[in-house]
Every structure is written in structure tokens, then in C-alpha cells.
Amino acid sequence: MTFAGTPKAIDLSHHLNKLSLSRVASPLKDIIKYMHEPGMISLAGGLPNPSLFPFGELRARVYAPETDLRSSEEHCSPIEFSIPKNASPSHKNTLSAALQYGSSYGSARLSSFIREFTSHVMTPGYSDFEILLHSGNTDAWNKVVNILCEFGDYILVEEHTYPSSQALWAPMGCKGVPIPIDKDGLIPEALELVLKNWDQTFPRIKKPHLLYLVPVGHNPTGATLTLERKKAIYKICVEYDIIICEDDPYYFLQFPPYVLQSQRTQEESGTAPSDIPVEHPNSSSELDGQAYVNSLIPTFLSLDVQGRVIRLDTFSKTLGPGNRLGYFVCNPLFAERILRATEVTTQAPSGLSQALIEELLISWGQEGYLRWLPGLRDSYTSRRDWMCDLIAKYFDLVPSPANIVDDVVAVQKGHGSTKDAVPYFSFSFPKGGMFAWIKLYLPSTSTYQNMKATSPSNENATAKWAEAFWMDLIKEKVLLTPGSYYTPIIGSGINERMPLEPDVIFFRLAFSFETREEMEVGIERMANVFERWWS
Amino acid sequence: MTFAGTPKAIDLSHHLNKLSLSRVASPLKDIIKYMHEPGMISLAGGLPNPSLFPFGELRARVYAPETDLRSSEEHCSPIEFSIPKNASPSHKNTLSAALQYGSSYGSARLSSFIREFTSHVMTPGYSDFEILLHSGNTDAWNKVVNILCEFGDYILVEEHTYPSSQALWAPMGCKGVPIPIDKDGLIPEALELVLKNWDQTFPRIKKPHLLYLVPVGHNPTGATLTLERKKAIYKICVEYDIIICEDDPYYFLQFPPYVLQSQRTQEESGTAPSDIPVEHPNSSSELDGQAYVNSLIPTFLSLDVQGRVIRLDTFSKTLGPGNRLGYFVCNPLFAERILRATEVTTQAPSGLSQALIEELLISWGQEGYLRWLPGLRDSYTSRRDWMCDLIAKYFDLVPSPANIVDDVVAVQKGHGSTKDAVPYFSFSFPKGGMFAWIKLYLPSTSTYQNMKATSPSNENATAKWAEAFWMDLIKEKVLLTPGSYYTPIIGSGINERMPLEPDVIFFRLAFSFETREEMEVGIERMANVFERWWS
Incomplete structure (x- = not known):
């Protein structure tokens, strides 16, 4: 298919590697063009006989596209379709084809x-x-x-x-x-x-x-x-x-864009409880x-x-x-x-x-x-909002200073208006996907200062602190993904990684899976651990 | 699981290549062990929320294991089962799990x-x-x-x-x-x-x-x-x-083992028409x-x-x-x-x-x-029998001479009792799978003798003859798979193949797919081409 006015792809064959350039089509594929000649009897293909596949029919109940995803399961799946064994005028999609070798x-x-x-x-x-x-x-x-x-x-x-x-x-x-x-x-x-x-x-x-x-x-x-x-x-x-x-x-x-819950509820009806997705x-x-x-x-x-x-x-x-x-x-x-x-x-x-x-x-x-x-x-926007709302509930969020590119800095609850509030972490309100990413600033914790004093390098101290903090989160029964998992490999060998930035660590928080209630318990536990480590 | 008396596998690690030895487990997998701790709130996994998968239920009608596979479709699929969205005491298998990331x-x-x-x-x-x-x-x-x-x-x-x-x-x-x-x-x-x-x-x-x-x-x-x-x-x-x-x-x-139809029908009732699978x-x-x-x-x-x-x-x-x-x-x-x-x-x-x-x-x-x-x-035994029966119907099958390891040699119909019947091909009755494999003896054809006279080598003449014969089968509307497709690659480069044996060629015939009637038409057409090329 060609659209008038749009160009064709240029020749980029010099990007292919040796392995790929060495691949040839299977000779068996040559046969396919003859198979479809009218009147041809094919004793060539190695296809099993579809009458011997043991599925007779598949039926599915699926959601309507306009489904309100907050409603209960029974109301979600009003569309039914069937995939029968063999083709008919009303069924092009068949199990005989689905269960056979395909292109x-x-x-x-x-x-x-x-x-x-x-x-x-x-x-x-x-x-x-x-x-x-x-x-x-x-x-x-x-x-x-x-x-x-x-x-x-x-x-x-x-x-x-x-x-x-x-x-x-x-x-x-x-x-x-x-x-x-x-x-x-x-x-x-x-x-x-x-x-x-x-x-x-x-x-x-x-x-x-x-x-x-x-x-x-x-x-x-x-x-x-x-x-x-x-x-x-x-x-x-x-x-x-x-x-x-x-x-x-x-x-x-x-x-x-994320709007703080306080501002959101003012702008809108103001009556939506926080576990009902908000209409953006x-x-x-x-x-x-x-x-x-x-x-x-x-x-x-x-x-x-x-x-x-x-x-x-x-x-x-x-x-x-x-x-x-x-x-x-x-x-x-x-x-x-x-x-x-x-x-x-x-x-x-x-x-x-x-x-x-x-x-x-x-x-x-x-x-x-x-x-x-x-x-x-x-649905995922609501989940993003749940997580951001909860972080705003269990931490105070303050505008980032000039040297921090993230949207906001989280500090101890009740200290957001203090001029010298100590930063726990900064983060940006996600505009897509399933994850928030928080950056922790370690120098203001005494544990980190102690580790630095006894470690061969700041980077080493950072890694040690990260491990200890993560294990403490786990003890508190909240699991985050350590940011170090995402550090690029830069040498031969999987352990030769980009040097970690000293004095900061990262965690990934997924808002895609847990319920609103579980998320709240998780963020509250996380806040407790932060308070302990920063006190 | 260990069975008493059977040994454990020996150390075969020296067989692994460099690529495989360099692979490490994803760090994300470390997290899984903590995820399942009781009471853990996980904000770590990147799983989409299963309530948002648009399948509500899947139902299948499947064959009973004792199904008579010759009966019509309606009688084949008496068993029904359902895979619901969510687990219940009667349903361990769920769409929430099937549609999620899995192990x-x-x-x-x-x-x-x-x-x-x-x-x-x-x-x-x-x-x-x-x-x-x-x-x-x-x-x-x-x-x-x-x-x-x-x-x-x-x-x-x-x-x-x-x-x-x-x-x-x-x-x-x-x-x-x-x-x-x-x-x-x-x-x-x-x-x-x-x-x-x-x-x-x-x-x-x-x-x-x-x-x-x-x-x-x-x-x-x-x-x-x-x-x-x-x-x-x-x-x-x-x-x-x-x-x-x-x-x-x-x-x-x-x-x-395959038994010739004539002997089979004698041994058994003798009334089974050839398109009804035979009870072995x-x-x-x-x-x-x-x-x-x-x-x-x-x-x-x-x-x-x-x-x-x-x-x-x-x-x-x-x-x-x-x-x-x-x-x-x-x-x-x-x-x-x-x-x-x-x-x-x-x-x-x-x-x-x-x-x-x-x-x-x-x-x-x-x-x-x-x-x-x-x-x-x-079912596949019957199909094997159909094909062997049809070859026996459109060719005469004679015992192989001492220099041919295959079960039988096919010669022109009506010439099986002739002492000097010219061999078309030899083959063995398959004892499994979906294919028969025939080996053609070219020297007795004048076309091959002519090609040999004008070709640089016997091998070249064999390849030329194979191509011409295959194209003639296609013209007659019967498609076989050329044996040369299966020749091992022995050099660097996909075209450096094991030298073809001169004077013989092979074809693969599948008995897995076509109906008994189509198979007969195919074998008959094949017999016509053989007769023409050997006349």
C-alpha cells in the first residue's frame, strides 16, 4: 500500500548483521505457491489433518469497548462470539485454521x-x-x-x-x-x-x-x-x-497532567471519594x-x-x-x-x-x-492519581529547588512549610505507563554519613545504604523495585555496570496492580520507614 | 522427584557454549520470592491489572478421548469446559492468570x-x-x-x-x-x-x-x-x-506393520471398502x-x-x-x-x-x-494404509532385489510378474509419522541417458532430471516434495550441500492431510507421469 505524497523507505541494508544476511528462505516455502494452484492435489505439505484436532468450538464472552471498567464483572462481558471448528459464511475465523500451522x-x-x-x-x-x-x-x-x-x-x-x-x-x-x-x-x-x-x-x-x-x-x-x-x-x-x-x-x-487532589476536588464536584476514579x-x-x-x-x-x-x-x-x-x-x-x-x-x-x-x-x-x-x-490515570494522592497524603510535597529537575520534593509530613525541610525524595507525576520513579537524597541521613565514614568510596556507601533501606522496607512489608536493577551494563560481563551516582538512589513504584486500599497501606508503610531513617 | 534406583544426571556443563554460560537471571526475579511473603504489599511488579483484560469467560467444546474420529463433527465434542475470569473452588484455571505474565x-x-x-x-x-x-x-x-x-x-x-x-x-x-x-x-x-x-x-x-x-x-x-x-x-x-x-x-x-490390502481383507472380514479405516x-x-x-x-x-x-x-x-x-x-x-x-x-x-x-x-x-x-x-495408520494401498493399486509392487534395502520396488502396472520389470522407485511402508519416501532409479529412462550425455557430471544430470520431472508432476497437478530439500548443508553457506547421489532422486509424500479421494487422484496422476517418463 502506498500513500500519495509519503516517500518509500530508504535502503538501510548496511545495518543488517552477518547472521541475518546469511539467512535464506526455507525451500519448503517454494512449494506454497504451487499448493494454491486450482485443482492441485498436494502430497507435499506436512500438515496434520485438522479433523483430528480435539477442539470442536471455542466461545468467548468479552467486554464491550465502552465498558465502565469500575462496574462488576457481570456487566462487563455482554459480547459473545464463537470460533467454530470449520468455516461457514458467518465464520471466517476457524479452529481448523487457528490450530493448524500458520504463516x-x-x-x-x-x-x-x-x-x-x-x-x-x-x-x-x-x-x-x-x-x-x-x-x-x-x-x-x-x-x-x-x-x-x-x-x-x-x-x-x-x-x-x-x-x-x-x-x-x-x-x-x-x-x-x-x-x-x-x-x-x-x-x-x-x-x-x-x-x-x-x-x-x-x-x-x-x-x-x-x-x-x-x-x-x-x-x-x-x-x-x-x-x-x-x-x-x-x-x-x-x-x-x-x-x-x-x-x-x-x-x-x-x-x-496530574492535578493535586485538593485542587481537583475544588475544580470538580468535590464529592468524589478518593477510590472512585476521577473524570479528567x-x-x-x-x-x-x-x-x-x-x-x-x-x-x-x-x-x-x-x-x-x-x-x-x-x-x-x-x-x-x-x-x-x-x-x-x-x-x-x-x-x-x-x-x-x-x-x-x-x-x-x-x-x-x-x-x-x-x-x-x-x-x-x-x-x-x-x-x-x-x-x-x-483506569490507569485513576491509578496514577491514587498513587500521587497517597504520596501527597503521607508526605508533604514541596516545589523542587532549581537544582532538582523533578516536579516535586517529598519531605516529612507536617514539615512542608518549613523552610529547611529535609528532602526525602523527589519525583515527577507520571504522564503515562504504570510506574513512578523516586530519587532519594541520602546525605541528610546519619546512617549514610556513618556508612560513608567506613566505606572505601561514596558509591560503595550508597550501594550499602540502598540494600539496608530496601531490606527494611521489606521488613515493614512493602516491596519496591530497587533502581539499581536498571543500571546499564557498559562492559563485557553482566556485572560491569555504569557507575552509580553517589549520594542518591532510586526506586520504582508500580501503580498498575494493587488495589487503592493496598496501595494506601503500602505508601503508609513506606512513609514510616522514611521517617525512621531520616530521624 | 527422585526414583529409587535411577541415577541422577551427570555433569555435562562442558557442553554449554559461551553465550549460554554468560546468561544470568534477571534481577527482577529476586523480587518474586519477597512478593509471596504473607502480608506483603507489592509496588514492585510491573503487572497490568487483570480486571482490565477484556475477556470475561472462555468456553470450549472438546472431543471425548474415546471419540471415533471417523464420526461427524457433532458427535465429536461432547465435553464442555469453561475458563472463567476469576478463580473459584471449582475453577483453578482462570483467564486472569492465563492473560497475565506467566512464569x-x-x-x-x-x-x-x-x-x-x-x-x-x-x-x-x-x-x-x-x-x-x-x-x-x-x-x-x-x-x-x-x-x-x-x-x-x-x-x-x-x-x-x-x-x-x-x-x-x-x-x-x-x-x-x-x-x-x-x-x-x-x-x-x-x-x-x-x-x-x-x-x-x-x-x-x-x-x-x-x-x-x-x-x-x-x-x-x-x-x-x-x-x-x-x-x-x-x-x-x-x-x-x-x-x-x-x-x-x-x-x-x-x-x-503395513499389510497389503489383498491380504488384509482376506484375513479380516473382506468387506471393508478401502476408504473406511481398517481395524488393525x-x-x-x-x-x-x-x-x-x-x-x-x-x-x-x-x-x-x-x-x-x-x-x-x-x-x-x-x-x-x-x-x-x-x-x-x-x-x-x-x-x-x-x-x-x-x-x-x-x-x-x-x-x-x-x-x-x-x-x-x-x-x-x-x-x-x-x-x-x-x-x-x-487414524494416521489408516491414512498410511490408504497411501500404500493406492501405490499398490496404480503400480505393481515387487520384492526388492538384494541391493535395495527398501521393502518393495514399484514398477509399471501389469508388469510386476515380468522378470525384467523396470524399477520406477523403491520405498518402505512407513511405521510411523506422516510421510512416505520414494527413491527413483533414473538410469532406465531415456531422458536421463540423454541428459547424462550432455551434462558436465552425472550429479548435474540427476539434478536437471529431478527438476524437469517435478515440474511435470506439477503440470499434471500433483505436488510432491523434492528430496533435495532435505540434503544436509556441509559447508559454510547454505548452498554448500552434501553431494547428491547420482542416478537416483527422492520425493516425500505426505499421507497426513488430503482425503482418501484426493489421495487417489494424486497417486493416479503421479502414476501417469511415471509411465510417460519411463516409456
Whole structure:
């Protein structure tokens, strides 16, 4: 499909690695073109006979796209559909096909739905983009690295990066090049500096050609890249010939700015109890799908006029990770190489997952899916609000001083108006995703001062303090994720990490899973531990 | 679990490659142990909230294990089960869990079913074997190669080998070492010869340490290894320290010996039309599950007292390949390394596939599954019989001369009693799987003699003849798979293949998919082409 006015992808074949260039299509695939000739009797394929698959029918009860996700379960699932064994005029989707070997491209009907959706919502900047189903973004990233990277390559990553992504390439002897980030995501100037000075900083070392990032609701920091930054980063990547891997599971969970509960309840009716999700000005009930689409910060894909963005999209956060189903959007050359790798590894995502998601989406239609997504966004917005409200309840939040880039600083409850209130941590109100990220300032604790006095280095003291504090949180029965888990690997060997910043540590807090009540207990316990350690 | 009297796996860690030895567990996994502490509030996991997954309930209608697979669809699926959103006393299997991120081990309930089944049916020769779910044997083989092989390694393969298996390792610069096979599978003496003479034949080249084989209903040749050969091969592998990868999708499709239709109908009622499956003496209707188990040739796993067999088992041929679900049975060390690789790639098989197969198998129970399998075996036995009957109908079958190891030789219809009948092809009656494998003798055709006269080599003439003959079959509208697709790659580069044997070519015929009627049309067309080319 070509859109008038948009260019085709440029030739980026020089980015492919040796492994990928060596892959050839299975000779068995040659046979497929003859199989479909009219009148052909095929004794060639090795397909089991579908009449012998022991599933007769699958029925699903699914949510309506406009479901009020706060209502009870019975009211959620009024839509029913059936996937029968065999095709009929009313059933194109069949178990005979879902349970059979399928194309490595994935279901044509589902791909076509996704293509229409992507064209509309993302408006890719080049015309010949391809949609290729995959088995989840983790394996998709595996496939990207395995078509683009040689053993030992340097890869551009955010300075706090998703652990599974680097656990994939570190055993290949690859090394991360951490690029500073802040609450608005990766800092373009920092990226440019690294690339401009590469030959001086890393003499005789191959320049990186792949940037991995999570642009929306970043894991772990919750940061969301602004459009301006995305444009600047894309421009730099064009200049330095970098492929961007946009791992974007949280794209559809972009929130309106957080408003303090006190101000929110004044502005609105003022009667909503805190465990009822708050209607934000642009919540779905007031907007149609197009307004929701317009509210989303454009993707790297939509800025991409060359085909140098590999977008990893997934249904994990929108329809459930257990489906193990997502899709690449990328240029045809990369798609074809990924397809070759898929044929000899995963072959295809589960046919049952494909069939169920296909039927769900086709039942909903494009419009329905664009009602579902803002509803989901609203649910996670409420959860973001719960967590921010609770932090504001158990700590005092004060404006950040000039040297702190985060939105606010949390101090001991009741001391927010004290001029010399001691900072516990700073954080920014997440604009997307599932996580908040807090930065703790250790120097004002006596425990840290004692550790510094007896430690070989400040960094060592910081690490020791972090461990002791985390264990104390666990003793208090509240579990956070230590920020050190996200430290980039910068040397050969998984333990050679970017040096930790001394005097500060980080924790990731997820607001995606626990109930409002559990969250409150957790934040209260956390506040107790802070008070003890800072007293 | 340890069985009294069976040893534990020996230390085989020296077989692991650098990539695999470099993998470490994700730090996020450390958190899991704290998550399950009573009273813990976890803000650590990044799980989406299951109340927001849009599936309310899944219902399935499935076949009874004792289903007569020749009956019509409505009679096949009397069992119904439901997978509700949330757990209840009667429902352990839930959509909330199936659609959530799951353990890379796979469902504990399903694994436990499989462990019991494997212990009973395979009786592994060592005690500490592990069950690890995977996403189909193709990806499982990918994982085996990626824990055991370095780039450039030599791998022991059958002289006709499954193309996807080598398309995986060939781009890694690995090379196949073809071991001769015949109708009873891989020839142990040939394997031993290669290993004994390795240092003379391949001076200064690292000896192979991995043998890949399809022991039952071999793809493409249909051969099934005898127990004697399995024992001999295992002994050689112990002696030369070889890991055996037993890719065994057809294990449960082991057939009784083929009996010519004329003799069969005499022995039996004599009234069964040829499109009704024939009841074999040991067909399921007369036997219980244990008798079926006893009828199966033991696996390499059951002979394995050291843990050097990696068994790739799959539901693809028994419950449908679209499930993309199977399992490794292997030693704990290899299982742990495969698990580490799984965490950063596929993560887990589809939760929906796991949940549906789990519920199906638990509905059936161990006994039910052991009724399903012989029923399925009988269906494919009938299909094997259809194909052999049809070949016997459209060709004359004569006993093989001393220099041909196959069961029979096919000659022109009506010439079977002629002393000097010209051989078209020889083949063996398959004892398992989905394929027959025919070997064509070209010298008696004038076309081949002409090609030989004008070709640079006999091998070249053979390849040209094969191509022309195949295209003529396609023109006649019957599609077979050329045997050359299965030729091992023996050099760096996917086109450097084992030299083709001159004067003969092979085709693979699948009896798994087409109806009896289609099969007849196909075989008749094939016979017409043979007659033309041999006239």
C-alpha cells in the first residue's frame, strides 16, 4: 500500500548483521505457491489433518469497548462470539485454521485490522511500512538485536534501562552506551554529544548504530518523551545513521497532567471519594476516538520518513500479556529478515491467541478499539492519581529547588512549610505507563554519613545504604523495585555496570496492580520507614 | 522427584557454549520470592491489572478421548469446559492468570500433568529430569543450538534432514555431518565410523558434540529407529560424549506393520471398502492405555541414564500445531540455561494455549489422554494404509532385489510378474509419522541417458532430471516434495550441500492431510507421469 505524497523507505541494508544476511528462505516455502494452484492435489505439505484436532468450538464472552471498567464483572462481558471448528459464511475465523500451522506473517485478517489501525492512529511517515505479528515485545527485541547487532556491538540505551532488554544482549558481549534522561525522557543534546565525540571517547571502536528506548511511560522512570524531543532525536539519528527501536507498550496509556487532589476536588464536584476514579477533562466519556488519537504524542514511526524506526507494538498492556502477541511496524527489508528468523524459531504466535484477539478486535471494530483504549487509559490515570494522592497524603510535597529537575520534593509530613525541610525524595507525576520513579537524597541521613565514614568510596556507601533501606522496607512489608536493577551494563560481563551516582538512589513504584486500599497501606508503610531513617 | 534406583544426571556443563554460560537471571526475579511473603504489599511488579483484560469467560467444546474420529463433527465434542475470569473452588484455571505474565517454566498444573505422563510413558533413565514448556519444537531446537553450539560447530545430522532445523544453524556458520540412514533410521555403525575417524577426516577441527535426529516417523523419510539401533546409538554417544537432541513430534504415531490390502481383507472380514479405516490387530478399540504404551518403541530419554538426551516433545501433532506448545525433557542444568534464554526471548508460551490445553488434558485425565493417542494413531495408520494401498493399486509392487534395502520396488502396472520389470522407485511402508519416501532409479529412462550425455557430471544430470520431472508432476497437478530439500548443508553457506547421489532422486509424500479421494487422484496422476517418463 502506498500513500500519495509519503516517500518509500530508504535502503538501510548496511545495518543488517552477518547472521541475518546469511539467512535464506526455507525451500519448503517454494512449494506454497504451487499448493494454491486450482485443482492441485498436494502430497507435499506436512500438515496434520485438522479433523483430528480435539477442539470442536471455542466461545468467548468479552467486554464491550465502552465498558465502565469500575462496574462488576457481570456487566462487563455482554459480547459473545464463537470460533467454530470449520468455516461457514458467518465464520471466517476457524479452529481448523487457528490450530493448524500458520504463516509466519500471522493472520492476514488480524494484520489487516492492525494495518488500518496503525495507518489511522500513527500515520507512518513513509509508505511501504509492514506489519508483522510477533510473540511479545521481549522476543521482538531479541529478533531486532539478532538481525542488527554483531557480538560486541555498542548499543545506545537510556541511563536507566529495562533489565530484560540488556539481559538479552549482554551475553553477546554487547555493551550499553547510557544516554542521560530526565522526566521528559532521553535528552537529545546528550545523545548528540555521545555520537559527536564517539571517535575521541571510544577510539577505534565501531560507532553504535542502534538506539533502544521506551518513549512513553518509560520503564522504570515513567518518563514520556515530548514531541519536540522525539523530533530532535529522530533528526540526530538520521544524521548519525542510527536505527531507532521504539519499544512502546505503554503508548496508549498517556495521561493528562496530574492535578493535586485538593485542587481537583475544588475544580470538580468535590464529592468524589478518593477510590472512585476521577473524570479528567479529556476523559473518554466526553470524547470520540479521534479526540483520543489527537491527544496522543506522535510516535517515532509517524516522524519516520526513511524507515529507520522499528516499532515494537504489543497487546500486552491493552488486552493482556498472556496472549504473547504483538507486532512489528518497520521497513520491508527488516520485516523480511525478521520473518526469515521467525520461520526457524517461533514460527508464529499462538494461533489461539491470534484467533481470539482477531475476533475480539473485529467484533469491536476500529471505532470500538478506539473507545476501549481511552477507557483503559482512564483506569490507569485513576491509578496514577491514587498513587500521587497517597504520596501527597503521607508526605508533604514541596516545589523542587532549581537544582532538582523533578516536579516535586517529598519531605516529612507536617514539615512542608518549613523552610529547611529535609528532602526525602523527589519525583515527577507520571504522564503515562504504570510506574513512578523516586530519587532519594541520602546525605541528610546519619546512617549514610556513618556508612560513608567506613566505606572505601561514596558509591560503595550508597550501594550499602540502598540494600539496608530496601531490606527494611521489606521488613515493614512493602516491596519496591530497587533502581539499581536498571543500571546499564557498559562492559563485557553482566556485572560491569555504569557507575552509580553517589549520594542518591532510586526506586520504582508500580501503580498498575494493587488495589487503592493496598496501595494506601503500602505508601503508609513506606512513609514510616522514611521517617525512621531520616530521624 | 527422585526414583529409587535411577541415577541422577551427570555433569555435562562442558557442553554449554559461551553465550549460554554468560546468561544470568534477571534481577527482577529476586523480587518474586519477597512478593509471596504473607502480608506483603507489592509496588514492585510491573503487572497490568487483570480486571482490565477484556475477556470475561472462555468456553470450549472438546472431543471425548474415546471419540471415533471417523464420526461427524457433532458427535465429536461432547465435553464442555469453561475458563472463567476469576478463580473459584471449582475453577483453578482462570483467564486472569492465563492473560497475565506467566512464569517462563509454564503453568505448574500443566507441567505436573506432563511430568506424570512422561514418568509413566517414557520412564526416563535418570531421576532428576525436568519438564520445561516451550513454544513448539522449532523454537525449542533454536534454544538447544543456542545453549550448546558455538558459531562454526559441526553438528551430526541424518543424511536427509529436516530443512528448518538446519536453516537455523547454517547462518551461524555451523556445518552438518551427514550420517547415513535407511528404513530403520540412522545407522549406528555409520555414526561410530565418523566419530572414530574424526581426527583423520577432519584434522584440527573440533569434534561434533551434538546429534540431531527425528527418531520416529522421520521427516522426510518416514523411518522409525528400532530399539536395538537406539541402544547402539546411545552407547556410542556415551563413548564419544555426544548430546542427543531427540526431536520426536511423531512419537505417538507408531503404526503396526503395513499389510497389503489383498491380504488384509482376506484375513479380516473382506468387506471393508478401502476408504473406511481398517481395524488393525492392536488398534485402540481392543486395548487399554497400558497396552498402547507397551506398543511404543522406548525413547532415547528412557535409555538415558546420564541426562545427555534433550527430548523435544510437542502437542503439534497430537492436539494441533497452532497451539505453539510443547515441552523439553532434559537434565536440570540444561533446563536452567534454556529457562534463562527463554526469559529474555519468548518469556513463555501463550497463556491461552496453556490454559486451554491444560483444561483439555485435565478433563481427559491421564487415562483419557492414553485413549486419545491410540485413536489418533489409528487414524494416521489408516491414512498410511490408504497411501500404500493406492501405490499398490496404480503400480505393481515387487520384492526388492538384494541391493535395495527398501521393502518393495514399484514398477509399471501389469508388469510386476515380468522378470525384467523396470524399477520406477523403491520405498518402505512407513511405521510411523506422516510421510512416505520414494527413491527413483533414473538410469532406465531415456531422458536421463540423454541428459547424462550432455551434462558436465552425472550429479548435474540427476539434478536437471529431478527438476524437469517435478515440474511435470506439477503440470499434471500433483505436488510432491523434492528430496533435495532435505540434503544436509556441509559447508559454510547454505548452498554448500552434501553431494547428491547420482542416478537416483527422492520425493516425500505426505499421507497426513488430503482425503482418501484426493489421495487417489494424486497417486493416479503421479502414476501417469511415471509411465510417460519411463516409456
